[in-house]
Amino acid sequence: MSYVDTSVIIAALDRLDPRRASALEALEKEEDKKVSELVLTELASVLSRRKEMLQELATRVGARGEIIVPATLLYILRRFRLKYRRIDGSKKVLLLGDLYSPFVAAIELSSKLKVKTLDLLHLAYIKTLIEGGEEIRKLITIDEDFEREKKAIKEALNVEVVALRGSPP
Amino acid sequence: MPVRLRDQELRQIDQLVEYGVFRSRSEAIRELVRLGIENLAQASDILKAVERLFEAERNEGEIPIDLSGATRQLLVERGKR
Numbered sequence: 001m002s003y004v005d006t007s008v009i010i011a012a013l014d015r016l017d018p019r020r021a022s023a024l025e026a027l028e029k030e031e032d033k034k035v036s037e038l039v040l041t042e043l044a045s046v047l048s049r050r051k052e053m054l055q056e057l058a059t060r061v062g063a064r065g066e067i068i069v070p071a072t073l074l075y076i077l078r079r080f081r082l083k084y085r086r087i088d089g090s091k092k093v094l095l096l097g098d099l100y101s102p103f104v105a106a107i108e109l110s111s112k113l114k115v116k117t118l119d120l121l122h123l124a125y126i127k128t129l130i131e132g133g134e135e136i137r138k139l140i141t142i143d144e145d146f147e148r149e150k151k152a153i154k155e156a157l158n159v160e161v162v163a164l165r166g167s168p169p
Numbered sequence: 170m171p172v173r174l175r176d177q178e179l180r181q182i183d184q185l186v187e188y189g190v191f192r193s194r195s196e197a198i199r200e201l202v203r204l205g206i207e208n209l210a211q212a213s214d215i216l217k218a219v220e221r222l223f224e225a226e227r228n229e230g231e232i233p234i235d236l237s238g239a240t241r242q243l244l245v246e247r248g249k250r
Contacts, residue, residue, distance in 0.1 A: 015235055074188055075223070
């Protein structure tokens with residue numbers, strides 16, 4: 001089972017990105033792929049700023065403007081057979097009180113992994129999903145910062161980083 | 170409390186479960202009842218738009234979403250160069 005980073009989905013839809021072919025191939029070939037609400041949020045953020053593309057898409061499918069982002073997100077999930085898993089619940093943190101579970105996981109992981117905030121949050125979602133019973137063994141990404149930390153990620157989460165590269169010219 | 174639904178509504182609910190929006194039919198029905206009839210109509214519109222996106226892909230032979238340049242944008246926003 002794999003966790004798919006947002007960067008792979010965006011690259012698969014980015015006709016200018018040299019990693020598009022490998023991103024598409026990974027999304028088509030890989031079985032049992034999971035995404036988190038953080039992936040959906042990053043996707044929605046990228047989509048929502050492509051106003052012209054969204055307007056053109058809404059016109060083409062005869063949809064009202066306000067539903068085109070959720071419709072596109074659902075299309076992407078189904079198109080690439082990505083399964084979204086919701087996280088339930090909060091956890092107690094000593095002296096801080098109740099925090100949303102992925103943020104507790106992020107705080108726990110921060111002492112083991114030296115990565116930027118959004119990367120840390122993706123890894124925290126993986127940790128939370130694993131703790132919730134998902135057997136995630138791979139993180140598929142094009143973000144090189146994950147690859148640089150792959151040894152520490154393997155030690156902390158027992159998850160292998162699969163970093164996709166661009167096709168040769 | 171038994172609830173009888175039309176086949177079309179049940180198919181839409183099953184689609185939402187398949188997408189992972191809800192974990193089960195019963196969770197979906199509970200949430201959709203809470204959200205009300207107006208939002209169910211909106212969910213139906215969203216599912217129709219999704220089907221039309223698949224139709225567009227079948228007709229054009231290509232995914233109808235072009236995010237050219239977005240990968241670089243995403244990585245920059247994550248603090249990468």
